[in-house]
Amino acid sequence: MLKEWRHRRAVQRVKPGDGRALKRFRWWQMLTRALFHLRLTHDDGRQTLYAVDVRHQNQSEGYVKAHLYLDGRHHAESRVPAVFPVPGGTVEVRASGFGLKRCHYVTAEGAEFTLVPDPASAEGRRARLDRAHPVLSRGIGFLSRIVLVIGLVLLILQLAEQVTRAPEGLAQYVGTFTSPIDLPAWGNTVIGLVTAAASTERALRLRYHWLLDGGTG
Template structure:
């Protein structure tokens, strides 16, 4: 029920495109552009090529970050994020997190959903290629990112509890709590940088957890 409501609400934000051509992905766009591809059966027996182009960290406008949907190389539609683009047989859903793409999936009317294919020149495409060509290394990096976020959460929660119970009004009912971990200022800065790097790595694989990545954002 909630998902369907959100999908209908996102679909109302879709606007027609102006037909401009899809630009090739350039290496210098790695930090602020994501590009994904989808091929769907066409009415004439062939295939229609769709592409979702997101210029995150660059394309912020007065009405929010936008995603652009291209069909056969021409801009077909655009929408403020989160987006839900109607396409033949289903919907393309796009969502962002604080560190990159949270979701870019084709959700068919019937059958299982699947992620769109990242452009091989994009950061997401390069991370996917690492998994294909060096699976052991790719798994190790993914596990390291997960461990960093779990460790950061284990440190952050006691520190927050200590700050909350420092108030006399709260401490009167719950008692004061002292965190077993007291990082110096430089330690908290290093932890913040590590969690940002870990969440960014997970975003390149379109991995998202509200507890881990949401807390990091």
């Protein structure tokens, strides 16, 4: 019920586009822009090309916007999470603090298909690495997950120590806890940077876990 209500709200947020042309992806936009494509074939054999363009750095209004282009022209826009109605289903877009965590075409029957990232984008380059070097790609993905697990464990240990530090608080019921790992300030900074990089790498593959990536963000 809640999911359906959120879906309807997202559809209602969609605004019509202004017809402007889709700008080509530039190499310097790899960390600030995501561009995905979807080609749909109609019953009469005619094809239409949709594109989802998200500018991560353009948050002057306090939220990220997703723009939908149809055959190279601006067709619609919405704040994320966005749900764009298209023939045969919807295009769903969701973002995290590190990029996109969802950019899928969902049919009316419930089947889901990931949109194809633009070859020039960071997501497209990551997908090309996965195709060309699958073993290396899996290794990088595994390393990202391990880094996030380690970062989460360290965060839990530090929080437990902070919560039980005050004797008049939780400590009087469960006792005090001292973390076995005491990192200096620079160590915490390094851990923060490494975990942010790991979550960014996962976002390039539209991977997201509320505890691992959400805890990092």
